[in-house]
Amino acid sequence: MTAFDYIMAGILAVFQGPVAFSFLGLPISVTVVMVLAGFVLGIMVGATPGLAGPMAMAISLPILISIFGFSSDALLPVLGFLIGVMKGATVGGAVPAILFNTPGTPDAYMTTLDGYPMAQAGQARKALKVAHFSSAAGDTFSDIVLIVCAPFLALLVERYLDLPEKTALLILSLAFIAAIIGGSVGKGIIAMGLGLLVAFIGTGEDFYPRLSFGTQTLAQGFSVTAVILGVLILGEVFKAFEDMWHNHRRAQPAKETPQQGDQRLHAADLKRIAPHVARSAVIGTVIGALPGIGSTLAATLGYSVGARTHARRHPDRKPFGQGAPEGIAATEAANSSVSGANLIPVLSLGIPGNAAAVFLILAAESIGGFNPGPAVFRFSTDTVNPELVMAFGIFTAMMLGNLFNWTLGGLFMRAAGVMVRVPKHMLLPVVLLMTLTAIYVQDPRMQAIWFTIGFGVLGYGMRRLGISPLPFVIAFILGGKLEETARQAFAATGADPWFLFNRPVAAILILAAIGFVAVSLRKPSETQQ
Amino acid sequence: MQTPDPFPRTNLLLSLGCIVFALVAVFLWIPMDSGSGLILKVRRQVNIGDALAPTIAATVIGLGGVMVFFQRRAPNAGGISLRNLGSVAYLLAICGVSFALMRWTGPVVAWIAGGITGEALDYRLLRDTAPWKYLGFVLGGWVLVSALIGWIEGRITARGLIVGALASLALALLYGVPFDHLLLPPNGDV
Numbered sequence: 269m270t271a272f273d274y275i276m277a278g279i280l281a282v283f284q285g286p287v288a289f290s291f292l293g294l295p296i297s298v299t300v301v302m303v304l305a306g307f308v309l310g311i312m313v314g315a316t317p318g319l320a321g322p323m324a325m326a327i328s329l330p331i332l333i334s335i336f337g338f339s340s341d342a343l344l345p346v347l348g349f350l351i352g353v354m355k356g357a358t359v360g361g362a363v364p365a366i367l368f369n370t371p372g373t374p375d376a377y378m379t380t381l382d383g384y385p386m387a388q389a390g391q392a393r394k395a396l397k398v399a400h401f402s403s404a405a406g407d408t409f410s411d412i413v414l415i416v417c418a419p420f421l422a423l424l425v426e427r428y429l430d431l432p433e434k435t436a437l438l439i440l441s442l443a444f445i446a447a448i449i450g451g452s453v454g455k456g457i458i459a460m461g462l463g464l465l466v467a468f469i470g471t472g473e474d475f476y477p478r479l480s481f482g483t484q485t486l487a488q489g490f491s492v493t494a495v496i497l498g499v500l501i502l503g504e505v506f507k508a509f510e511d512m513w514h515n516h517r518r519a520q521p522a523k524e525t526p527q528q529g530d531q532r533l534h535a536a537d538l539k540r541i542a543p544h545v546a547r548s549a550v551i552g553t554v555i556g557a558l559p560g561i562g563s564t565l566a567a568t569l570g571y572s573v574g575a576r577t578h579a580r581r582h583p584d585r586k587p588f589g590q591g592a593p594e595g596i597a598a599t600e601a602a603n604s605s606v607s608g609a610n611l612i613p614v615l616s617l618g619i620p621g622n623a624a625a626v627f628l629i630l631a632a633e634s635i636g637g638f639n640p641g642p643a644v645f646r647f648s649t650d651t652v653n654p655e656l657v658m659a660f661g662i663f664t665a666m667m668l669g670n671l672f673n674w675t676l677g678g679l680f681m682r683a684a685g686v687m688v689r690v691p692k693h694m695l696l697p698v699v700l701l702m703t704l705t706a707i708y709v710q711d712p713r714m715q716a717i718w719f720t721i722g723f724g725v726l727g728y729g730m731r732r733l734g735i736s737p738l739p740f741v742i743a744f745i746l747g748g749k750l751e752e753t754a755r756q757a758f759a760a761t762g763a764d765p766w767f768l769f770n771r772p773v774a775a776i777l778i779l780a781a782i783g784f785v786a787v788s789l790r791k792p793s794e795t796q797q
Numbered sequence: 798m799q800t801p802d803p804f805p806r807t808n809l810l811l812s813l814g815c816i817v818f819a820l821v822a823v824f825l826w827i828p829m830d831s832g833s834g835l836i837l838k839v840r841r842q843v844n845i846g847d848a849l850a851p852t853i854a855a856t857v858i859g860l861g862g863v864m865v866f867f868q869r870r871a872p873n874a875g876g877i878s879l880r881n882l883g884s885v886a887y888l889l890a891i892c893g894v895s896f897a898l899m900r901w902t903g904p905v906v907a908w909i910a911g912g913i914t915g916e917a918l919d920y921r922l923l924r925d926t927a928p929w930k931y932l933g934f935v936l937g938g939w940v941l942v943s944a945l946i947g948w949i950e951g952r953i954t955a956r957g958l959i960v961g962a963l964a965s966l967a968l969a970l971l972y973g974v975p976f977d978h979l980l981l982p983p984n985g986d987v
Binding site for chain 1: 807811812815819822826827830831832833842843844845846847848850851853854855856857858859860861862863864865866867868871875876877881884885888889892896899900934938941942945946948949950956957960961964965968971972975976978979980981982983984985986
């Protein structure tokens with residue numbers, strides 16, 4: 269098969285897969301329906317303060333697996349749904365930020381600075397349209413970069429990196445994530461070490477399952493679902509419960525301002541915001557391609573660079589922070605362009621860079637048949653590489669999500685305004701019950717629920733101590749792979765204990781890992797997570 | 798005037814805790830609880846043993862602890878107060894009571910029903926049939942959601958009770974009706 273054949277096979281896998289229903293005689297595939305369903309759910313979830321895309325992905329996954337099973341046919345519908353959620357949540361976060369000064373997702377905070385003043389001035393619908401256009405443009409640009417870059421990066425890795433270099437690359441990724449996420453490199457390193465240690469419990473090559481204290485409970489290790497959902501979702505839910513308990517009496521109901529005047533987005537408006545969209549899309553894509561750096565930083569950087577340029581070039585126009593549409597454009601293009609680029613390290617290296625990517629990997633691992641990493645992009649000509657077809661199917665699903673975003677996104681965004689009225693203190697207990705039920709249907713033992721709650725308490729404690737849980741989760745996911753690669757590299761180099769240092773590329777990667785940590789140690793202070 | 802940091806010693810305690818944990822893990826736990834050492838020699842071939850990876854992970858934790866020690870005076874380090882611990886304990890207590898209700902409601906109701914009707918009803922044989930399979934989940938889920946809402950609001954309200962009942966019923970139907978093969982809590986354990 270040629271590269272073109274693989275691309276076509278991926279596209280056809282999406283559009284000619286199992287049929288959900290026929291519309292005007294045209295068969296509509298299940299994957300198309302699932303991308304749309306995920307996208308709509310994502311907008312609703314993104315528009316609900318206190319919920320986030322990863323939460324919806326976590327809760328949906330077991331339901332999706334129950335519906336579609338563990339066959340290879342399940343991969344595209346399930347991953348398509350999760351991709352839809354990821355895209356929808358990014359757009360939806362701007363809705364409450366503009367209408368009610370309450371960011372639906374943390375990366376939409378900067379959107380409040382100009383979005384809410386516009387809404388107060390009676391221009392909410394126009395602000396929503398600016399946010400939608402910028403978000404869809406940034407997301408599409410980022411996906412194109414992903415589609416172009418991921419296969420080349422994977423091919424480079426496969427061609428030039430041998431086992432010692434791959435081991436060094438995994439170490440570099442972990443060190444980078446630990447050093448960059450959160451305010452304190454020391455705490456990032458602690459989280460990473462803890463994640464690795466948990467990954468090693470109950471595993472190993474010896475007959476005796478290590479670190480299990482001789483108990484059957486720990487002999488099987490911890491399930492990926494229990495650890496990830498516990499630390500990422502329940503930890504956040506537990507912290508939110510406590511915060512709400514303390515702040516409940518101070519909560520004020522959200523108010524909406526009446527709208528007036530021209531709400532349309534004209535060509536002149538698009539011309540005004542286009543440079544900001546383009547600049548922020550590049551910033552977001554570059555930041556998104558680096559594992560561990562989230563969309564919040566991209567939004568902040570896009571906004572601040574946009575604000576400086578705007579003040580210098582157009583001192584006559586309304587400045588950022590006072591209801592400038594350019595401010596919304598700069599923020600939304602930046603935070604949305606992170607989502608596609610974030611999948612570059614996942615698909616090309618198998619290294620998840622954010623929580624959404626973690627759930628995509630979890631889905632792929634749960635269903636089987638697709639292992640994100642450089643081996644996916646083997647363009648074998650004599651035999652069909654089904655993983656490569658799947659990768660192009662995923663790219664097609666992403667572009668389909670963008671199409672839905674451009675055509676229907678604005679409509680759903682306006683409808684999602686009601687979600688801010690859902691009381692968070694009633695929603696989160698339901699989310700907790702849903703998460704625990706999701707765990708149980710996957711692993712029907714009360715023990716699994718208690719493990720998840722235990723990891724939830726760990727995630728809560730980490731957040732209270734200012735330790736980001738993401739290095740923990742990513743280290744847990746990569747721990748097994750790191751050990752396996754290191755074992756193979758050690759054996760392949762004839763038991764050379766210096767295999768990470770006596771090959772130039774591996775040595776450079778290891779030195780870069782040490783360098784990142786050393787440079788990050790110079791941070792003046794930390795901020796609480 | 799600057800507000801005093803409520804947790805001035807968080808970083809110090811965290812760093813010392815991590816260093817002590819790392820030392821205990823490296824010198825006691827890992828060597829005593831692994832099937833092979835750091836390096837394994839099998840027929841003159843040297844391989845990586847099962848203890849190496851966890852030892853490196855524990856060393857990384859210790860190194861992180863040392864780094865935090867040198868950053869121990871950083872402001873806004875966060876912390877855990879007695880109030881935080883109380884909240885977690887309360888949360889765990891709510892979860893414990895709810896899970897106990899989930900676990901035992903079905904068997905107890907089956908036992909009572911058996912006593913009334915005179916039939917020998919065993920929950921294990923009924924756990925795959927409606928309404929038995931929903932009893933524990935609906936009651937336990939209802940208590941979990943309602944109690945958490947009540948905790949945050951400071952009192953049990955009718956609205957909280959209704960939300961709890963609707964949420965647990967909806968979830969029971971979502972998983973129970975379309976998917977015969979899925980087991981709701983606690984039916985996989987009894």
